[in-house]
Amino acid sequence: MTNQPRAARHVPVLAREVLQWMALAPGMAVLDGTVGAGGHSRLMWEAIQPEGRLLGIDRDTMMLQFARQQLPDERVVLCQGSYADMEELRSRCNFPQPDRILLDLGLSSDQLADKERGFGFDAGGPLDLRFDTSQGIPASEFLQTASENDLTAMLQDLADEPRAASIAREVVLTRQTNPLRTAGDLAQLCERVLGARGTGPKDRHPATRTFQALRITVNRELEHVSRGLAAARTTLVPGGLIGVITFHSLEDRLVKAEFRDESYWKVVTPKPIAASPAEQRFNPRSRSAKLRVAQRLPGNSAG
Template sequence: MELQPGSVVVDGTLGGAGHSRRISEQIGETGHLIAMDRDELAIQRAEVLLSGTPTTLIHGNFCDLPEYLPQLEVTHVDAILLDLGLSSDQLADDTRGFSFDANGPLDLRFDTTRGEPASRLVQRLTAEHLADLIYEFGEERYSRRIARAIVGARRTTPITTAEDLASIVRRAIPHNKRDRIDPATRTFQALRIAVNDELRSLENALRRMPDCLSDGGRLAIISFHSLEDRRVKEAFRDDARLEV
């Protein structure tokens, strides 16, 4: 992002603080790093990892950046970085449900203090709504078969762990129709996106963040899957405030 000493930079997806540590080195003691994450555990870890750096930590959604800047007496920033998707710390935490084989709760929330965990979602949605969700957010061609399997399984036993759900999804997809990725991948992606309202957050950020940038400021976004990638590319193509 061609950062200079003294730059004011936002890392909107703090995660394990890898990007933030590199940014803090580049902007130096005269700079200001604003590091945000919806995951409270990421904020707590960063208090140690970024200790001694000119960093403000915010437990919040990056799409709400315009509300936070006035509180920090910051009018514009020189650069914003978003690295979308999961962090390695979240994936490794068996209590969060992001790993398919975890025997912990099927949660999937980035912010465990807000919203509805995925276990409740799979218990209350109809087969039709589940199928639509898995197809729209997971681009899963076997969404209806998977949704029927989930509804059938929950009639007998509540689906409470990631391992429970992954087993149901794997059984629902024929062996001869499977891709190289784990059969549960797209279903977990869909539920995670729904639980965290990820695409709406991204759309709001793309609409609002350009106004937070100073003249010549840079917005850098690392996308993970096609649903994110499509929205980012469309924004950079259609928004006159953004230049590639």
């Protein structure tokens, strides 16, 4: 377990839209597969009282501690694991088939602020980037062992990094004498290759794309999204709703493709819901957020 959390700083994105499109009602059972700091969960919890039930899942034990601060009611069940395993987690906790599932993908601002795992560029601690440090390998180990071709492909495929090959080359050259151990080591390498302005928007650090690609890789995030969506087909109550908020085009593509499968889903939001201009000004994280909602076909019992 990492450091003891203080007050959560994460601001839930599209909160009003989630409440509106998820059509919550008293007495419902809600599964929040990415409970994070509990921002969305707290709002949903209020909307399903009295008699509502909520199961919050997160891979990161630090985030579950934040969530418990937001959701002190002991009827709220919090559980460490991946939403990809939602059916097993739900039955282990004796939680009913949910009427609503929410997945708010990606990273929390509280993880970005955690100096222990290197999510932020200025973190002096080890470059780990895992949500669950008991699984897989830390990002520093991946950078030390991956081939130059694999590093290039990762940066191209997961981050559209135009200078992918140059960064991969520099990683391979640097690691021979100086393994990249901290977030600062990698951030400096990206600055060296890309210059202070980088290849992204002006207000982004040049290492933003590289960190994103690495985080998605070490956490196998796209694989979990695919497995989670497949699990939702049968975990959700027939007629129930699932809402997914994505921040990355590859994630959104997976969600869109899944919801197009008419043997399981009826699309509720034909176009993804984006944050209002006011929210985008107030919370820059929301700029790339897309919410899609689908209904499990009422008569569907396939699985």
